[in-house]
Amino acid sequence: MSLPNHITPALITLLGAEQVLTEATDRLAYGYDNSREQALPDLVVFATRHEQVVGVVKLCHEHGIPLISRGRGTGTTGATVPVSGGVVLSLERMNRILRMAPEDRLMVVEPGVTNHAVQALAAEHGFFWPPDPTSGAVCTVGGNLAYNSAGPRAVKYGTPRENVLGLRAVTGSGEEIRTGVYTTKGVVGYDLTRLLIGSEGTLAVITEATLKLTPQAQSKRTLQAIYADMHSAAQAVSAIMAQPVVPCALEFIDHRAIEMVRAHSRAELPENAGALLMIEVDGPEAAMEEMVAAVSAAARNDGLLRLQAANSAAEVKALWATRQALSPALRNVAPKKINEDVVVPVSRIPELIDGLDRLGRQHDITIVNFGHAGNGNIHVNLLINPDDPAELARADACLAEVFALVLQLQGTLSGEHGVGLVKRDFVAQEIDAASLGLMRQVKTVFDPRGILNPGKTLPLEDTSRTV
Amino acid sequence: MSLPNHITPALITLLGAEQVLTEATDRLAYGYDNSREQALPDLVVFATRHEQVVGVVKLCHEHGIPLISRGRGTGTTGATVPVSGGVVLSLERMNRILRMAPEDRLMVVEPGVTNHAVQALAAEHGFFWPPDPTSGAVCTVGGNLAYNSAGPRAVKYGTPRENVLGLRAVTGSGEEIRTGVYTTKGVVGYDLTRLLIGSEGTLAVITEATLKLTPQAQSKRTLQAIYADMHSAAQAVSAIMAQPVVPCALEFIDHRAIEMVRAHSRAELPENAGALLMIEVDGPEAAMEEMVAAVSAAARNDGLLRLQAANSAAEVKALWATRQALSPALRNVAPKKINEDVVVPVSRIPELIDGLDRLGRQHDITIVNFGHAGNGNIHVNLLINPDDPAELARADACLAEVFALVLQLQGTLSGEHGVGLVKRDFVAQEIDAASLGLMRQVKTVFDPRGILNPGKTLPLEDTSRTV
Numbered sequence: 001m002s003l004p005n006h007i008t009p010a011l012i013t014l015l016g017a018e019q020v021l022t023e024a025t026d027r028l029a030y031g032y033d034n035s036r037e038q039a040l041p042d043l044v045v046f047a048t049r050h051e052q053v054v055g056v057v058k059l060c061h062e063h064g065i066p067l068i069s070r071g072r073g074t075g076t077t078g079a080t081v082p083v084s085g086g087v088v089l090s091l092e093r094m095n096r097i098l099r100m101a102p103e104d105r106l107m108v109v110e111p112g113v114t115n116h117a118v119q120a121l122a123a124e125h126g127f128f129w130p131p132d133p134t135s136g137a138v139c140t141v142g143g144n145l146a147y148n149s150a151g152p153r154a155v156k157y158g159t160p161r162e163n164v165l166g167l168r169a170v171t172g173s174g175e176e177i178r179t180g181v182y183t184t185k186g187v188v189g190y191d192l193t194r195l196l197i198g199s200e201g202t203l204a205v206i207t208e209a210t211l212k213l214t215p216q217a218q219s220k221r222t223l224q225a226i227y228a229d230m231h232s233a234a235q236a237v238s239a240i241m242a243q244p245v246v247p248c249a250l251e252f253i254d255h256r257a258i259e260m261v262r263a264h265s266r267a268e269l270p271e272n273a274g275a276l277l278m279i280e281v282d283g284p285e286a287a288m289e290e291m292v293a294a295v296s297a298a299a300r301n302d303g304l305l306r307l308q309a310a311n312s313a314a315e316v317k318a319l320w321a322t323r324q325a326l327s328p329a330l331r332n333v334a335p336k337k338i339n340e341d342v343v344v345p346v347s348r349i350p351e352l353i354d355g356l357d358r359l360g361r362q363h364d365i366t367i368v369n370f371g372h373a374g375n376g377n378i379h380v381n382l383l384i385n386p387d388d389p390a391e392l393a394r395a396d397a398c399l400a401e402v403f404a405l406v407l408q409l410q411g412t413l414s415g416e417h418g419v420g421l422v423k424r425d426f427v428a429q430e431i432d433a434a435s436l437g438l439m440r441q442v443k444t445v446f447d448p449r450g451i452l453n454p455g456k457t458l459p460l461e462d463t464s465r466t467v
Numbered sequence: 468m469s470l471p472n473h474i475t476p477a478l479i480t481l482l483g484a485e486q487v488l489t490e491a492t493d494r495l496a497y498g499y500d501n502s503r504e505q506a507l508p509d510l511v512v513f514a515t516r517h518e519q520v521v522g523v524v525k526l527c528h529e530h531g532i533p534l535i536s537r538g539r540g541t542g543t544t545g546a547t548v549p550v551s552g553g554v555v556l557s558l559e560r561m562n563r564i565l566r567m568a569p570e571d572r573l574m575v576v577e578p579g580v581t582n583h584a585v586q587a588l589a590a591e592h593g594f595f596w597p598p599d600p601t602s603g604a605v606c607t608v609g610g611n612l613a614y615n616s617a618g619p620r621a622v623k624y625g626t627p628r629e630n631v632l633g634l635r636a637v638t639g640s641g642e643e644i645r646t647g648v649y650t651t652k653g654v655v656g657y658d659l660t661r662l663l664i665g666s667e668g669t670l671a672v673i674t675e676a677t678l679k680l681t682p683q684a685q686s687k688r689t690l691q692a693i694y695a696d697m698h699s700a701a702q703a704v705s706a707i708m709a710q711p712v713v714p715c716a717l718e719f720i721d722h723r724a725i726e727m728v729r730a731h732s733r734a735e736l737p738e739n740a741g742a743l744l745m746i747e748v749d750g751p752e753a754a755m756e757e758m759v760a761a762v763s764a765a766a767r768n769d770g771l772l773r774l775q776a777a778n779s780a781a782e783v784k785a786l787w788a789t790r791q792a793l794s795p796a797l798r799n800v801a802p803k804k805i806n807e808d809v810v811v812p813v814s815r816i817p818e819l820i821d822g823l824d825r826l827g828r829q830h831d832i833t834i835v836n837f838g839h840a841g842n843g844n845i846h847v848n849l850l851i852n853p854d855d856p857a858e859l860a861r862a863d864a865c866l867a868e869v870f871a872l873v874l875q876l877q878g879t880l881s882g883e884h885g886v887g888l889v890k891r892d893f894v895a896q897e898i899d900a901a902s903l904g905l906m907r908q909v910k911t912v913f914d915p916r917g918i919l920n921p922g923k924t925l926p927l928e929d930t931s932r933t934v
Contacts, residue, residue, distance in 0.1 A: 287751035287753040346571055376650050434643060
């Protein structure tokens with residue numbers, strides 16, 4: 001689309017010239033995220049205050065211009081890619097921490113603040129905010145809320161939906177709302193806070209969030225368990241999750257991931273290693289020995305090859321090195337790999353892994369799996385070159401079967417990456433038609449002209465691309 | 468209203484004669500809850516299966532008949548009182564536990580199961596479901612979800628919104644939906660699960676819930692702290708909540724509550740006791756001593772008169788006796804007292820208590836306060852006789868000021884009792900007009916003919932009764 005002539009001057013008046021990017025070369029960088037999707041926005045604007053967001057939304061609403069709000073673009077599903085053109089509203093400069101209230105265990109922030117900036121201030125007061133995506137140094141809290149992004153700690157401490165008390169936001173018609181409360185309990189009116197979290201900017205633009213803080217545990221211990229095969233590792237995950245000591249991280253990597261790491265790093269791993277778990281336990285120092293013993297006992301089974309506990313910061317680092325070598329190794333082998341983040345109930349992980357093995361062989365695709373085993377959240381990596389049409393076709397066929405398998409196991413298609421563009425056409429396989437109908441109507445309630453992030457999250461009504 | 472002639476026979480055909488109450492004497496008991504509101508339903512029906520609920524809703528939808536779903540009627544806000552007549556659908560006989568999956572930390576239940584039945588089965592496997600209203604032996608999980616009811620444990624373990632994975636439900640047009648997931652992570656589509664939780668049966672009838680279970684802690688310790696005045700107690704609450712050991716209960720009663728208990732029980736309390744805290748800490752046994760020491764240190768200040776830790780089950784019972792003597796004592800003094808459940812940020816509790824003291828004097832009403840201090844959730848009891856018009860008028864005037872004070876302190880009008888009828892006309896003071904407009908439209912999306920629990924939760928559009 002092309003914007004009406006007076007829109008750019010109107011936005012420059014509203015925001016200031018330095019807050020508006022008109023040159024194509026400048027706009028380019030706001031047309032992609034960490035997926036393979038890309039599109040050039042007609043205009044890129046920055047807001048630094050709530051009132052500016054209201055102004056931008058109102059103008060776009062009045063003229064029916066698509067408005068895509070975004071943070072730092074670390075998403076992996078194309079959710080911020082402006083496929084219908086229009087205005088990209090970057091909130092990265094709206095990054096103030098408005099209030100830190102340790103006595104009420106909360107922090108009020110603007111959406112553009114980075115996850116790590118929140119963690120740093122919280123830590124000064126002995127707290128943390130549980131969501132901890134790998135991209136935490138760069139990604140914004142607004143983005144975390146848009147996708148309900150979590151990370152390893154979710155297994156014990158939950159996702160953004162469990163760690164946000166309230167929001168300030170602007171709906172698609174430019175209406176200003178406040179949702180939720182400043183307290184840890186509240187049941188007046190419907191829960192619009194959780195409705196906005198995970199809605200990928202399709203219902204409203206979040207301009208402020210009240211984050212619920214959690215006290216830091218006194219101590220933490222790191223363990224690494226190596227198994228002969230994935231079944232033994234999955235059995236250990238089930239056993240760990242069935243006993244009372246909830247780990248604060250329970251990550252796994254499969255045998256192909258181990259091969260990658262072995263080929264591309266100096267990690268020392270047993271010859272017959274078939275799966276690896278990273279386990280972290282936090283809590284009071286006095287109970288650490290006992291807690292580690294309980295988790296270790298659950299981790300032990302016939303397939304266990306080696307169980308190591310770190311006794312120093314250096315050892316913690318060494319144990320994590322294998323896991324951390326994985327991403328660079330994968331990037332090296334398949335820079336454009338397809339990374340899914342399906343979830344199944346913990347008890348179904350073995351069936352999922354077996355199924356993935358079978359599907360990989362069937363479609364002649366190397367699949368590498370790792371992820372947040374304690375939540376059953378598995379990052380399924382298809383090592384293909386999507387620029388090769390034949391490989392991409394094989395991957396598409398394989399993925400359709402992966403998603404069918406996940407749903408058959410009572411799982412969900414996304415744990416923390418969201419839907420965006422890339423999973424949009426699969427959503428109707430997970431969500432029933434009646435619920436989708438309700439979601440579409442809810443979308444219309446919040447965004448009557450459909451300007452907010454059009455074409456994302458919900459399947460298109462005429463889905464010629466459904467599988 | 469009177470029902471069309473063929474409705475009763477149609478429902479008898481659908482449900483069976485023993486599932487339909489037509490006599491006024493039988494219907495009477497389904498026309499009230501634990502508030503002072505009452506109304507006679509035109510018909511009372513019971514469902515035992517999801518399909519029956521679908522049938523009942525479809526019939527009511529077709530004929531525009533009000534449909535009020537309810538559990539055991541332990542609510543305190545009139546939310547299940549059929550003020551517009553119509554059909555009351557009791558779910559108390561739909562009380563099966565459909566699945567217990569300790570390996571996935573979840574339980575699937577029908578809405579009529581009691582809270583304690585859930586706890587009992589969970590306990591057999593070493594788990595519990597955190598919401599624990601005082602009425603747990605009687606109240607249903609469906610009711611807990613309708614009001615987002617919590618209880619003392621919420622301070623550490625959260626409310627139903629943090630402890631439910633997914634739902635099955637029937638919307639006001641009789642559409643069957645499934646919301647949420649069977650996993651602890653999931654971000655596909657909008658969060659309809661939390662939208663239904665706390666909506667008091669105005670959006671859909673919940674027919675199944677997947678409850679997230681939490682492992683029982685190894686040990687628990689009970690402490691009682693008595694203070695010279697409420698300020699010292701509130702200061703202790705703040706100090707306890709600002710350190711890392713989160714108590715699993717942090718309850719308080721104020722000086723008037725102490726007087727009540729002293730007058731109506733044999734509890735031994737220091738002469739100058741001005742406030743009392745009950746503190747429970749749970750966790751691994753090895754850390755108990757240290758955890759109790761940390762909480763005790765936070766509880767100590769110049770106003771502390773006595774701090775006791777229980778060393779046996781008998782001592783635990785003795786320490787709780789004071790708190791438990793309160794409700795009977797209150798019922799004795801003011802059987803029809805008004806009980807509110809406002810919430811303020813923990814740091815504002817002293818201001819709230821001071822304000823309540825002032826308002827009590829001003830309106831010549833004895834106000835007794837107790838509640839879940841760790842959440843800032845205060846049960847404000849106005850000891851009046853509401854059958855006396857003069858007393859009721861004073862109480863209404865006082866309550867309006869109480870609510871204004873709560874909102875001024877960034878609090879909320881209800882923590883766990885909900886809105887129903889009795890707080891409906893105050894909701895617009897807490898929630899902005901734009902959000903209320905959205906909520907009304909969401910209501911219309913889920914319930915286009917407005918048959919589900921009409922007149923509850925949201926303020927009437929023409930609010931002649933607003934304060």
